[in-house]
Amino acid sequence: MLKGRREWIKGFGLSGLMLALGMTLAGAAFAPAQAGEKVMVFAAASLKNALDEINAKWKEETGKETTASYAASSALAKQIEQGAPADIFISADLAWMDYLAEKKLIKDETRSNLLGNRIVLVSGKTDAAPVEIKPGLDLAALLGDGRLAMGAVDSVPAGKYGKSALEKLGIWPTVEAKVAGAESVRAALLLVSRGEAPYGIVYQTDAAADPGVKVVGTLPEDSHPSIIYPIAITAESNPDAAAYLEFVKSPKAAALFQAQGFIVRE
Known part of the structure; x- marks a missing residue:
C-alpha cells in the first residue's frame, strides 16, 4: 500500500523508539516532500534536548515547523533506506552517514561534521x-x-x-x-x-x-575514535531543508548545542 508523507508521519508519530524497533517499511513508496510541509528531522537520540530547543527557536524565527524523530543512528539510517520521508539526518557517528552516502540517499554536497561529544x-x-x-x-x-x-x-x-x-x-x-x-x-x-x-x-x-x-x-x-556527529540533507527532501540546515549550523544554534555540552565542530 502506498503511503504519503503526511500519512507516514501520522502513523509513526514522533516516537524514535518505534523507529528503533525496526518497523518494516521495505517496498513502500512515499510521495516527494513539498514546500510548506514540516521539515522532517531524523536525529540521534542523544541530540533530543538540544535539538528540541533549536527547533523551537527555528519556529519562533521563521514561523516554520519541524517534526523530529529520535532514535539510534542505525535505526534511523535503516528507516531512511526503506523510504521514510526524512529531510535531514544527523548521525552520532560517521559510519551510518557513510552507509546512506554509499546508497546515494543523502546530498553529499550538504554533508558536514556538526558536533563532537565525550x-x-x-x-x-x-x-x-x-x-x-x-x-x-x-x-x-x-x-x-x-x-x-x-x-x-x-x-x-x-x-x-x-x-x-x-x-x-x-x-x-x-x-x-x-x-x-x-x-x-x-x-x-x-x-x-x-x-x-x-x-x-x-x-x-x-x-x-x-x-x-x-x-x-x-x-x-x-x-576510542573521535566522536563526530555528521549532518546532511537527504536525497528526497523538503525544499525548506536547506534553510533549516543553515540554521542548525548558525551561531545561535551553536550556543544551544554548547549549553547542552556538545562540542561544536564548525
Whole structure:
C-alpha cells in the first residue's frame, strides 16, 4: 500500500523508539516532500534536548515547523533506506552517514561534521565514588551482580565507542558478559537512572540531561575514535531543508548545542 508523507508521519508519530524497533517499511513508496510541509528531522537520540530547543527557536524565527524523530543512528539510517520521508539526518557517528552516502540517499554536497561529544561512566547513586578509568580498572568488581548499560555495541554509536574504549584499555573481556545492550544511548541512560543497572556508558550530554545519574568517570579520548556527529540533507527532501540546515549550523544554534555540552565542530 502506498503511503504519503503526511500519512507516514501520522502513523509513526514522533516516537524514535518505534523507529528503533525496526518497523518494516521495505517496498513502500512515499510521495516527494513539498514546500510548506514540516521539515522532517531524523536525529540521534542523544541530540533530543538540544535539538528540541533549536527547533523551537527555528519556529519562533521563521514561523516554520519541524517534526523530529529520535532514535539510534542505525535505526534511523535503516528507516531512511526503506523510504521514510526524512529531510535531514544527523548521525552520532560517521559510519551510518557513510552507509546512506554509499546508497546515494543523502546530498553529499550538504554533508558536514556538526558536533563532537565525550563518553562517560555514570551511576544511578548520587554518593557513588569517582572512578579512574584506565588500564587495569576492575570494572567487573564495581558492577558486582549488576549489568553495564550501554547502547548495543554492534550498531548504536555510543555503544561502539564504549566498546572500543574498553577494548583498548583491556577491560572489555572482563565485562562483556555483563553488558546490557540497549536500542539507543537514551535507553541505556534510563536503565541507570531507574536503578536497573548500577553503571552505564553514555555521552556526557545525556548524563547532563538526566538528574537521576551521576558522572563518575570519563573514558579517555584517545581510547576510542573521535566522536563526530555528521549532518546532511537527504536525497528526497523538503525544499525548506536547506534553510533549516543553515540554521542548525548558525551561531545561535551553536550556543544551544554548547549549553547542552556538545562540542561544536564548525
